Amino acid sequence: MAKHATPLLDQLESGPWPSFVSDIKQEAASRAKNEKGIDYQIPVDACEDLLGVMELSYVHKRTHWKHGGIVGVFGYGGGVIGRYCDQPEMFPGVAHFHTIRVNQPGGKFYTTEYLRQLCDLWELRGSGLTNMHGSTGDIVFIGTTTPQLEEIFFELTHNLNQDLGGSGSNLRTPSDCIGEARCEYACYDTQALCYALTMEYQDELHRPAFPYKFKFKFDGCPNCCVASIARSDMSFIGVWKDAIKIDQKAVQAYIGGELKPNAGAHAGRDWGKFDIQKEVLDLCPTKCMWMEGGKLVIDDKECNHCMHCINVMPRALRIGDDRGLAILVGAKAPILDGAQMGSLLVPFIKVEDPYDEIKEVIENIWDWWMEEGKNRERLGELIKRQGFQKLLEVTGIDPMPQHVQEPRHNPYIFWKEEEVPGGWQRDIKEFRKYHQR
């Protein structure tokens, strides 16, 4: 017999998609039974009370979680988010129900041994509920009490060789796409760079000293599978500079129908015979490719690396060999000043350990943002407020046409005094010699 009746939530158990309600119920049953004889360190009925409070939200159509609360582990300012229920008498099992963010491994690869260690820890000291994974990428442990926080941190660091992730006004846990681990499009090793920068900036990750959150995300190519261009303050997107490699035989195999276009992604309906003119050449945004004497020709200098032709014919076309990444800055979701897309700052940089060139760009930007950024002002908003020129100035990067979609519409140009011959100080008496009042 369930502790709370949940007639509304129960309706989310039907239908084909995995039901989180069924899953929480199975965890509640497992805790109630306690076959392994675990000495649960937070209330055994936490899952049942979570279902209860959720049901109440489904009736009220409002959340029943209180605002924040300052909790954490010693010496860190992030990684733990305090959470309290606003009906603690009704649902004592979730009265205190804090979140812990655990820094996920690169590419989100796991061994079952490690996942089981996490499960054992979280079953004993938490609710047994997780997010795999949070939006920023962390492994998220949902629901524990304050006395457990240091214990969990101790076990993570001592026994699991594992640290917390970020929360608050700090560097948020960086995350990456699968990259070279299993993708033929990756222009650099996203996991290696993500790991190196995560380790380099541990202090920034754990001790909030920034005006607001700051996100790094690493995409191996312009397909942007981790959406870095839309949601990270600094977005690292793989690109190549030289020619796309062509296998003319494979091109013919696509034309002849032996190979399925787009790696078979359109198999769900009959789109007719593959037409290279219509499906590749005409859709190329720069029209930099054509057929000549039965062969595909690409004017690589005019290619803008949109990935379409490579995506359509992955066995015929490959990214070039002169590989690196582009850095875009200032992306964010709407709060506070509207959504912003990343703006291109560095069109190409080589990705070579120890990544000093990349770190220099990061640190110049942080110095500026920490000095000038207002409370809760994201980098993108500061760039808007002080201008892209200022960003170029603080990073020492020369302006180039790649920085703009098009040149400015208005001629209200802020010239600096030192840019104008003779400066701005002039002699009014000298002027009046030739111009009457």
Place this chain on the structure above:
Amino acid sequence: MAFISSGYNPDKPMEDRITDIGPRHYEEFYPPIIKANKGKWLYHEILEPGVYVHVSETGAEVYTVRVGGARLMTVTHIREICEIADKYCGGYLRFTTRNNIEFLTDSKDKAYALKADLEGRKFAGGSYKFPVGGTGAGITNIVHTQGWVHCHTPATDASGPVKATMDVLFDDFKNMRLPAHLRVSLACCLNMCGAVHCSDIAILGFHRKPPMQDHEYLDKMCEIPLAVAACPTAAIRPAKVEYEGKTYNSVAVKQERCMFCGNCYTMCPSMPLADTDGDGIVLMVGGKVSNRISRPTFSKVVVAFIPNETPRWPTTTATIKKIVDVYAANANKYERLGEWAERIGWERFFEKCELPFTHHLIDDFRDPAYYTWRHTTQFKF
């Protein structure tokens, strides 16, 4: 319940303390076939929805079976995932950025045996535990935020609407009939922890009532200057307020300037704005993050408000289903939802999707609004 110490000594918190060690190194978790072929992958092919193969220049092949997950997962569920990975994948697995689980195997036979096993497992309530799909020109898992399960600012639930929506879109998770892939995302408030602002279809929780003010507690609970500074429209100012016969240091809100972002509430717990009738869902359409063919674009608001219809949000899911079906029937191969809408024109998009156009859909927030109005006679009747 007896307290079990892990070894942490609160009297000497710095003794043997280990900090700043970062995440586990990714290479510890690579399956051997991944480790051996990293950077050597030649091409991939989707064999059927949810199953694909990557081929290396060494000749090695890795078969991946992709499984949708609810994101909210219990340790019991994760242990079942581990048991499957042990049986078929040598004890390795991975997750995707959209909260799918990927099981990697080195043979086609194992992949299909694995698939059959996965699809045979169901929760007691009847839903699949491990539905296989989410590849290619279809709909993969919905990324989402916490909602009423755990967050203090949501305007809608997250896990519930996502479950309801994926039930409705399940066929397109299992199939690849769409003109291009289609990404659905949910954020339960404007703060957009889930950054849904560049999704083909975005489900966004939204408040419609200005914050209340808990005058008795406001000055005790928050830094008034922070609450004032947090407002992007300068609708909040410090004020002495008479409340139930007493004078309090509090704030006044110019209500008509409030755009319900909730930023004040983040700064000041005494300014809650959640409401049964005020809160609901905004639907946005046509965003993308990929640079493929066209530029990355923001999603556009196409439905300004749908109430929170617990427990299954039927208006929201029916509207989404309609948009997906109209797009599927009309767009060209490779054309993303937003690219299609731009090609046919937004006036035609609303007509085809049978969505009413209201004044709420015309932008009126600062400069970016101007760039969304029409500056041409190139329009359609």
